[in-house]
Amino acid sequence: MPLHQPQETHGPHPVLMGPHALAHLRRWLAGNTGSKPVFVLGDETTMRHCLPELMGEVPTLGAAHTMQVRAGEASKDLEVCRALWAHLAEQHADRQAVLVNLGGGVVTDLGGFVAATFKRGIRFIHVPTTVMGMVDAAIGGKTGINFDGVKNLVGVFADPVATYVHPPFLRTLGKREVLNGVAEMIKHGLVLDGDHWNQVRRAPLHDLEALAPLIFRSAELKAAVVAGDPLDRGPRKLLNFGHTIGHAMEAFAMEGQQRSLLHGEAVAVGMVCATWLSWRMDLLDRDRMNAVEEHLMGLYPPFIFQEVDQHRIIELMRNDKKNAGDEFRFTLLTGIGSARVDVPMNAAQVAEALEHYRLLARDAARHHHQQA
Numbered sequence: 001m002p003l004h005q006p007q008e009t010h011g012p013h014p015v016l017m018g019p020h021a022l023a024h025l026r027r028w029l030a031g032n033t034g035s036k037p038v039f040v041l042g043d044e045t046t047m048r049h050c051l052p053e054l055m056g057e058v059p060t061l062g063a064a065h066t067m068q069v070r071a072g073e074a075s076k077d078l079e080v081c082r083a084l085w086a087h088l089a090e091q092h093a094d095r096q097a098v099l100v101n102l103g104g105g106v107v108t109d110l111g112g113f114v115a116a117t118f119k120r121g122i123r124f125i126h127v128p129t130t131v132m133g134m135v136d137a138a139i140g141g142k143t144g145i146n147f148d149g150v151k152n153l154v155g156v157f158a159d160p161v162a163t164y165v166h167p168p169f170l171r172t173l174g175k176r177e178v179l180n181g182v183a184e185m186i187k188h189g190l191v192l193d194g195d196h197w198n199q200v201r202r203a204p205l206h207d208l209e210a211l212a213p214l215i216f217r218s219a220e221l222k223a224a225v226v227a228g229d230p231l232d233r234g235p236r237k238l239l240n241f242g243h244t245i246g247h248a249m250e251a252f253a254m255e256g257q258q259r260s261l262l263h264g265e266a267v268a269v270g271m272v273c274a275t276w277l278s279w280r281m282d283l284l285d286r287d288r289m290n291a292v293e294e295h296l297m298g299l300y301p302p303f304i305f306q307e308v309d310q311h312r313i314i315e316l317m318r319n320d321k322k323n324a325g326d327e328f329r330f331t332l333l334t335g336i337g338s339a340r341v342d343v344p345m346n347a348a349q350v351a352e353a354l355e356h357y358r359l360l361a362r363d364a365a366r367h368h369h370q371q372a
């Protein structure tokens with residue numbers, strides 16, 4: 001992209017993308033921080049793999065205070081916040097300080113929360129380093145940590161000054177983590193933009209050159225939805241597609257002995273179920289349903305569970321803050337690239353969808369087995 005200015009979206013916070021995005025960050029820091037302290041938060045992996053590249057593009061960050069947490073979901077924790085608040089206080093961070101969050105969704109959720117609560121809020125910037133971060137977690141102003149075993153129980157809405165999307169960071173990201181984020185890109189296409197779905201499903205996902213423009217498009221789609229509903233009171237529910245069952249699957253996998261599911265993998269299961277329900281409710285035709293199902297089943301490993309587990313999965317859905325009583329509210333497809341929110345579903349219908357997925361996964365696993 002021969003742009004001298006990075007591409008920019010206009011929502012509650014800008015998302016800057018493209019080869020000149022980090023040059024913009026360099027100029028912003030030069031103009032807005034002066035002698036004020038700048039902090040960089042990362043996890044052990046992003047500090048090793050991404051910080052050198054960030055420093056190369058933004059040399060002034062060489063003088064920043066760095067703060068490192070362990071890689072993984074366990075860092076979205078109150079004790080970790082306590083340590084980071086203490087560090088900011090020791091280094092005399094005042095309201096003029098800036099925190100740069102360099103990492104995946106764990107670092108941006110955690111760092112955003114720490115910054116938003118320290119001295120009633122200091123400025124922060126997101127520099128996502130995973131596909132999940134670039135197309136989803138670092139956009140939209142949701143920050144938070146896990147508490148008492150519940151994901152994202154404590155948090156605030158707070159916008160970064162800006163989010164900088166720089167795909168070359170993804171060179172060191174593993175294949176499974178790339179696919180994890182691609183699930184959200186597929187979701188963006190399915191509920192918002194049929195062309196995007198077609199491009200994502202045909203793209204060679206291991207090829208960063210091909211993936212980068214699709215990441216920009218997905219980030220733009222997320223930013224546009226968020227701009228219309230910053231506090232998640234309505235239209236943002238479109239982005240819940242695949243998540244009603246997906247969240248329950250994620251929680252269920254954490255309880256069991258099975259190889260645990262990444263968020264995007266659980267959402268892929270949820271999208272298969274919700275696409276099937278869309279067909280069952282006569283909102284989507286069979287050919288389209290089959291196309292979505294085949295693609296998702298081909299891309300993600302089958303998640304195996306037993307028929308008796310369905311009760312537990314549905315029970316976990318009842319615990320979800322977004323569902324009320326015995327009725328579940330689904331976002332369903334009305335086409336490829338359009339969706340309807342708040343479609344009521346009962347437990348029997350959900351069970352049918354789970355059974356549909358379960359049989360698909362069982363067949364897919366057999367098939368893999370025969371091929372191996």
Ligand SMILES: NC(=O)c1ccc[n+]([C@@H]2O[C@H](COP(=O)([O-])OP(=O)(O)OC[C@H]3O[C@@H](n4cnc5c(N)ncnc54)[C@H](O)[C@@H]3O)[C@@H](O)[C@H]2O)c1
Pocket residue numbers: 043044045046049050071072073076103104105106107109129130131132133136137138139140141142143152169170171172173174177180263
């Ligand atoms: N705030 C939101 O709107 C929102 C949306 C979606 C997800 N999330 C949150 O995001 C988190 C998941 O994000 P994630 O999938 O990015 O997980 P993550 O931050 O844990 O990153 C996944 C793994 O990749 C490593 N990694 C990161 N960048 C790398 C790179 N460039 N090269 C090599 N390794 C790298 C990390 O160290 C980690 O081990 C969850 O906590 C979820 O709740 C938040």
Ligand SMILES: [Zn+2]
Pocket residue numbers: 136184243263267
């Ligand atoms: Zn998600």
